[in-house]
Amino acid sequence: MVQVFIPSQLTSYTEGVSRLEAAGDSIARVLEDLDARFPGLKFRVVDEQDRIRRHMRIFRNGDRAQDLALAVGDHDEVLIFGALSGG
């Protein structure tokens, strides 16, 4: 299982939980697993063209993911952050 960090902007979907586990062998699959358990979460992070939204950031073990196809494995950590987005 992949370890996932959920930012404060999304904890309304996860009943306040910010650290949880998810299944999947890519960023996309991890997000799909999260969306199946917390409906609506994925679309707030990724648009309908499968692009990570402008003010969201996803990292795998500290490296920024630019592509949802990026592979992840067991024990990898996926961090989702809300980036700076103005006042």
Add this chain to the structure above:
Amino acid sequence: MSAAVQLLVGTRKGAWIYRSDAERKTWSVQGPIFLGHIVNHLVLDPRDGKTLLMAASTGHLGPTIFRSTDGGETWAEAQQPPAFPKAPTNGEAPARAVDHSFWLEPGHASEPGVWWAGTSPPGLFRSADGGATWDSVAGFNDHPMYWNWCPADGGTPDGALLNQIQIDPRDAAHMYIATSTGGVFESRDQGASWAPLNQGVEANFMPDPYPEYGQDAHYIALAPTMPDRIWQQNHCGIYRLDRPGERWNRIGQAMPAEVGDIGFTIIPHPREADTAWVFPMDGTEVWPRTSPGGKPAVYRTRDAGANWERQDTGFPTQQGWFTVKRQAFCADQAAPLGLYLGATNGEVWMSDDEGGSWRTIAQHLPEIYSVVAAPL
């Protein structure tokens, strides 16, 4: 008869609901609702009197629609918010993604459960299940002229908009939409096909100042008792069109020259087809978009735009620099008519005498994007 009204206020930082007593003298407040969320529109379904839809996004998160059926106490998120179809991978067309829903329109009275949404970038979406799921309206979004009507580099500081949807109360298939990049469009087949409707409307930022399309239609409204009459507050003036005519008449030319006829919104009287109100803003030089001269006022016509009268009693007489955005001016249904406007400085103003005098009923809110009045 009670004149009690509820005001649905959307702001840059959440939503609030104000409810009046029967005389519209005292107000209670509910909120903030979704504090920190950008709420472009909050609308009550007039067909059931209880369903609220909210167009929301945040600085970080993608756009969505929230729905309440208990007066805003609890909310559920749309299962499938407005979203464009997946773009073809051949690169023939740019891949569009909804940045935010801007306008929510309850469907025709004969179609309970149907809603329409306008988005940025310009897109038209339809829900047939009370706002739970939304489909792209291909008749507009995939129209062969879409990229001419809605060029990717067009738009307002907050992005190009399909900022309004109006439905003919006599015919569910007859619709008008307003855009910031192409002007007004008309459909007579419920959105399957569209044609520009911009004759006589200026676009002074284009090489041809009177193009077939390309205008920035800030707001359109059908006269409720005469739906063949369309009022328009455009980026380039105030207009009126009486169908089946095709050519708009710039009725804003009768406005005082020192005030001009630029603004974001125009509100028709619900019972008097010749009466409407505007809230002018400064559209000179660098376009401050503030109250002209720092002296806020509404202007009313009672003769279909031939003459305008200033109504400013109660507003600041100097150093008042707010303005009123597209969805932030509205009327109730009472007699005498109540008018409400939400200002960019976070104040909600009301008049209970058809614009004769104004007072604040809320202050210190975030920048107000929308104010919608509904019976209580």
